[in-house]
Amino acid sequence: MRMETIAGDFLTPEEKAEFTEFKRTRKEAEILLTLKKLIADASRRETDRAFLKKTCEFAKKYSMGGVLVSPVNASAAAKFLGGCGVRVICIVGGNGETLPAVKKYETKRAVGAGAGEIRLIPCYSALYGGNLSYLRREVRRVKRAAKGRTVILSLEDHSLGEEDVALGTKAACEGRADGVCVRGETQFLLRAAEASEGKISVECSGVENAEQLRALQSLGAMRLVSPACAALADDLFACLDGIPR
Numbered sequence: 001m002r003m004e005t006i007a008g009d010f011l012t013p014e015e016k017a018e019f020t021e022f023k024r025t026r027k028e029a030e031i032l033l034t035l036k037k038l039i040a041d042a043s044r045r046e047t048d049r050a051f052l053k054k055t056c057e058f059a060k061k062y063s064m065g066g067v068l069v070s071p072v073n074a075s076a077a078a079k080f081l082g083g084c085g086v087r088v089i090c091i092v093g094g095n096g097e098t099l100p101a102v103k104k105y106e107t108k109r110a111v112g113a114g115a116g117e118i119r120l121i122p123c124y125s126a127l128y129g130g131n132l133s134y135l136r137r138e139v140r141r142v143k144r145a146a147k148g149r150t151v152i153l154s155l156e157d158h159s160l161g162e163e164d165v166a167l168g169t170k171a172a173c174e175g176r177a178d179g180v181c182v183r184g185e186t187q188f189l190l191r192a193a194e195a196s197e198g199k200i201s202v203e204c205s206g207v208e209n210a211e212q213l214r215a216l217q218s219l220g221a222m223r224l225v226s227p228a229c230a231a232l233a234d235d236l237f238a239c240l241d242g243i244p245r
Helices: 003-010 013-036 049-061 071-081 100-112 124-128 132-145 162-174 186-196 210-218 229-242
Strands: 038-041 066-069 087-092 117-120 150-155 179-183 201-205 224-226
Touching (some): 013 038, 038 049, 038 229, 049 066, 049 071, 049 229, 066 071, 071 087, 071 100, 087 100, 087 150, 100 132, 117 132, 124 132, 132 162, 150 162, 162 179, 162 186, 186 201, 186 210
Parallel strands (some): 038 066, 038 224, 066 087, 087 117, 117 150, 150 179
């Protein structure tokens, strides 16, 4: 028997109202917890200063997991967030084909600009060629340069297949990265989770709606990245419309 049925049969009107408010409050708390695990993607080329500021303000409002930016916007994002606890997550590595020494330098600059986390683009030619030792080495160099900041290896490129994701995840584990980020599709999440053997976190990008978010969370995604966090939040809060105040 559902709790709502029990409430309807046995509670007084005042108790029913209290119970309804309890359900609403609990659901709101669940949504806010979900938003804390969400990363706002402000890394796209069309991101201007106005959009970046708006994204950072939204992230601050809901104490989100972070704001993902390109290196040119790391300093501005840090200023907009103002030490509120929301991380600046800076992409390092360009198109992936830069040398490890360049990625190391980029990481140091990102940290100096206020980044609390690094999103590393791996060398795709090494990944396609199965060169695990090269990938492991560049992860380690960036991890050292990050000086204690979280380092997540990006395995989101649409050219990557499941085995590429598995190899990249292995390199992340052996290079002592803190996690990997894959495209928000079930097969890539499960393949990365299998390859990680629980040693590092797995997160997903490209989340577009609440249904996709819930599905990926249920499969073990630790954090989720979305370019449309405001719309996603509206989607999540919409479920409260069915719970009267």
